[in-house]
Every structure is written in C-alpha cells, then in structure tokens.
Amino acid sequence: MTTGNTKHDQELMKKINKELVLHLIREKGPISRAELARVSNMSSTSIGRIVSEFIELGFVKETEEKTSGVGRKAVLLDINPASVYVISLELDQNATKIGLVDFNGNINLSQKVNYDPRANHYESVLKLICNSVEEFLSGHNIDKSKIIGIGIAVPGIIDAQKGTVIFSPQLGWENVDIVKYFEEKLRLKTTIDNVIKSRALAENVHGSTKGSKRTALINFGTGVGSALIVEEEIYRGATNSAGEIGHTTVDPHGRLCECGRIGCLQTYITEEALLQEAKIYKNISNVNEIFVSADSGEKWATRLLDRVYTYMGIAVCNVICMYNPDTVILSGKLIDKRPKIIDIIAKKVDELIWDPFKNTYNVKGSNLGESAGILGVSTSVINKYIDIEM
Ligand SMILES: [Zn+2]
Structure with missing residues (x-):
C-alpha cells in the first residue's frame, strides 16, 4: 500500500468516526462524552476532539448537567437544532409546499402556495415559486445566513446529479433545469430529488x-x-x-x-x-x-x-x-x-x-403524512452539508 493510500484511509476513517458520533448524539442525546466513548468504542481523547469540532461548527451544544452517582456533575451533549436551517419545497400538481426545517429535522414553519404548473410555462412557474420563497424568508424574518441550502422534492423522473427534472407528467415538465434556475435566482445551494424517494427517506429517518x-x-x-x-x-x-x-x-x-x-x-x-x-x-x-x-x-x-x-x-x-x-x-x-x-x-x-x-x-x-416530502429532501440537504463540512 502506498503512503497516499494510507493517508486517504486515515481521512476516511476519521470521517466515518465523526459520522458515527454525530449519529449517536442524534439518536441518544442528551448524552455524556463518557457514554459516547463507551457506546462507540472510541477513546475519550478521540471523542473529546470530535465533539469540540462539532461544538465549534455549531452542530452540537452542551446542555443540562446531570448529577451522577458520586455527586459530580456531567455535562451532556445534544444536537443544536437552531445551528442551521434548510428551506424545503415539495412541488405537486396544484400546490407547492414551503417549509423551514431545522438541523434536527423539525419543520419550524410551513406554507402552501397554490399554482397550476400545467397551465403555465415552466419559467413563469419557477419565477412564482422563487418569489414565494423570498416572501417566505422576509415575511418570517428568517436569517438567510443560517440557511445551508434549498431542497426540492418533485414528482417524476429526476436527474439529482445534474439538478434537472427529466420528465414530470404531474407538472407537465420535460428537461427543466430547476437547480440552475434556483441557484441563480436565490443564491442558495439547491438540491432536488424525486418526491417518493424523499418521502421514503423521511419515513426511515424520522417516521x-x-x-x-x-x-x-x-x-x-x-x-x-x-x-x-x-x-x-x-x-x-x-x-x-x-x-x-x-x-x-x-x-x-x-x-x-x-x-x-x-x-x-x-x-x-x-x-x-x-x-x-x-x-x-x-x-x-x-x-x-x-x-x-x-x-x-x-x-x-x-x-x-x-x-x-x-x-x-x-x-x-x-x-x-x-x-x-x-x-x-x-x-x-x-x-x-x-x-x-x-x-x-x-x-x-x-x-x-x-x-x-x-x-x-x-x-x-x-x-409523517403530508410533511414527509419536505422532511426527506431536507435530510438529503443536511447529509450533503455534513459530508462537506466533515
Ligand atoms: Zn404506463
């Protein structure tokens, strides 16, 4: 094995460990550092280093102190839901749902915009949706710097890599470059996915x-x-x-x-x-x-x-x-x-x-009912963000 490979392997291992720790805090929080070390089988030094990094990034916060057996107080760790937010959209035949989802997957605010995508050219529909998102942000005084991205769940065949709607009979769209449009107009990193895939992911993660x-x-x-x-x-x-x-x-x-x-x-x-x-x-x-x-x-x-x-x-x-x-x-x-x-x-x-x-x-x-699409696509945005940040 070459040195390059070993370094790459070490980096990958670090990333896997970080993902595991974040996952454990999400699943078991509030949780102490000692408990994290025990459950993850990692050393307390590694846990300490990873946790400090998360606290610095704002993902994790120290919460209430719990009295442990000998009377000492242990600081507990939990996910900081307000560290970052996602604007999530679900496009359907008659309405677009807009939601503000926090880092923990809670929908803090949501709203519906009625429209008729089949009766209008797709560009005017995209313009209407983007304007609605802008009004949603300003109407609720949402701090745009905390938004890590936009997630859009769309019915039909989607090229998630290229960010295009290849074919959506429900919306009457073919080859619509939706991500490019949103990123140019709203200046926020945008992700799209098929709505059923998004719903399934939400059910699996939150439902x-x-x-x-x-x-x-x-x-x-x-x-x-x-x-x-x-x-x-x-x-x-x-x-x-x-x-x-x-x-x-x-x-x-x-x-x-x-x-x-x-x-x-x-x-x-x-x-x-x-x-x-x-x-x-x-x-x-x-x-x-x-x-x-x-x-x-x-x-x-x-x-x-x-x-x-x-x-x-x-x-x-x-x-x-x-x-x-x-x-x-x-x-x-x-x-x-x-x-x-x-x-x-x-x-x-x-x-x-x-x-x-x-x-x-x-x-x-x-x-999860009607919220599943919005939650699922926000999970994809958050996962991508964590992947880059880590
Ligand atoms: Zn058929």
Whole structure:
C-alpha cells in the first residue's frame, strides 16, 4: 500500500468516526462524552476532539448537567437544532409546499402556495415559486445566513446529479433545469430529488420505520411509484429511476396508459383510472363518491374497489419479492382519503404473497403524512452539508 493510500484511509476513517458520533448524539442525546466513548468504542481523547469540532461548527451544544452517582456533575451533549436551517419545497400538481426545517429535522414553519404548473410555462412557474420563497424568508424574518441550502422534492423522473427534472407528467415538465434556475435566482445551494424517494427517506429517518434496515414505500396517488431505502440510503438504480412500478406491465391486453404503452399497473389503480371506470356505470365526479356508494352497499362500487385493492396488493407483493424489505409503507392521496385501505391491502398481501416471504415484512401507513416530502429532501440537504463540512 502506498503512503497516499494510507493517508486517504486515515481521512476516511476519521470521517466515518465523526459520522458515527454525530449519529449517536442524534439518536441518544442528551448524552455524556463518557457514554459516547463507551457506546462507540472510541477513546475519550478521540471523542473529546470530535465533539469540540462539532461544538465549534455549531452542530452540537452542551446542555443540562446531570448529577451522577458520586455527586459530580456531567455535562451532556445534544444536537443544536437552531445551528442551521434548510428551506424545503415539495412541488405537486396544484400546490407547492414551503417549509423551514431545522438541523434536527423539525419543520419550524410551513406554507402552501397554490399554482397550476400545467397551465403555465415552466419559467413563469419557477419565477412564482422563487418569489414565494423570498416572501417566505422576509415575511418570517428568517436569517438567510443560517440557511445551508434549498431542497426540492418533485414528482417524476429526476436527474439529482445534474439538478434537472427529466420528465414530470404531474407538472407537465420535460428537461427543466430547476437547480440552475434556483441557484441563480436565490443564491442558495439547491438540491432536488424525486418526491417518493424523499418521502421514503423521511419515513426511515424520522417516521414510522425508524430503525428499519430495508424500507420500501409505495405511493398510490396520481400515479403509482415506489422507493427503497437500504441502511438509511436511497436506492437509486442506474439512472435514479428505480421504483417506477406504475409502468410495469400487468396485462399486455389491458388498457392504454398515459405513457403510451398498454396494460401498465397504474391504469388499474390511480384515482383517474377509478373515476373513468366508475363513470361507465354511474355519473359521479370524484373518488369519494365511489367510497360512499360502496359504504351504502352498491355492488358495482364494492366490486370496483375490491379489484383496485387486489391490484394494490399485487403491487405490494411484487415489491416484496423484488426487494425483500422488512417494512412496506403505503402512502399517497388514495390512502390519505381512506386510511382503512391499509388494513385491507395488508390482508390481500397476506393472502397473495409467496410462502417463503410470509411473516418477513410489516405493511403500515406513514406517520409523517403530508410533511414527509419536505422532511426527506431536507435530510438529503443536511447529509450533503455534513459530508462537506466533515
Ligand atoms: Zn404506463
């Protein structure tokens, strides 16, 4: 091994140790230096050095003193949530959510801006969003010097490296250089990611699957998508498109999909698909009316919904067979409208799943709800920032 390599290895080791210490303070804080040394198996000298660096950077603060056994007082360490902030955005079909997220992943402030991205040119939409962010910052007297960056969660195919939206049917965008626009206009480092990947990350770091080694999230909404988190990292695939299960073919003789192909999974599951089909039988205007009809015992509605739940169950089984996750989270507008769907789908999955996978997974709902997208993309921004600072 050359000297260069050894130096590189040492630097890497230092970085891994720092990440571990920060992670432990996040998970176990308030915690003493002695306890940190014990849990991490590191020397008290190393812990002391790393902690001092964190305190200097503002990430960590010394908190209350706890009386220990012999009457001596031990200083405890905790994350300093107010050290830095992220402005997070989630772009959807009808509204953009804006949130101020602190270093600990708490949403301190949030606001919704209504817009119609499909009816306007993308540049005027981006201008509107940037202006809203500026108003959000000034309206709440937010100190811009404490903002480490902007995170944007977008539905569709995203090139997170280049910072472009490659294709978003929900927004009607193709090849939009969103990061470049934001960085020029707002002068803040900007990160984008797919909204479902962001939600899955948030659930894994802050939500209902904290501690899960392998979380899959399946979203049933205007489309059908999924994401996988392995050991707290987003699984991206070769072109960041892993998880686009909505366009897996389930029936080659089936329905025409918005993607131009025949028989995609989402042609059986989305709200739009449900509505189209229900209208064959009854003049209804929204999905809630299908639920109401089913509740009042109208057979057409129970049959239609049962078939949808079966397709949802199949989608979950396929994801389980592909990725072998320990937890599957179901989210999206259809689930939000009818949370009891989760139990129905879980039952379908238990019936349909291949035997070797039985009892290897949990199917559950999100406990972050609408905040998940904003939280997830802020986690990515904070992780990037820590990576650079360390
Ligand atoms: Zn399709």
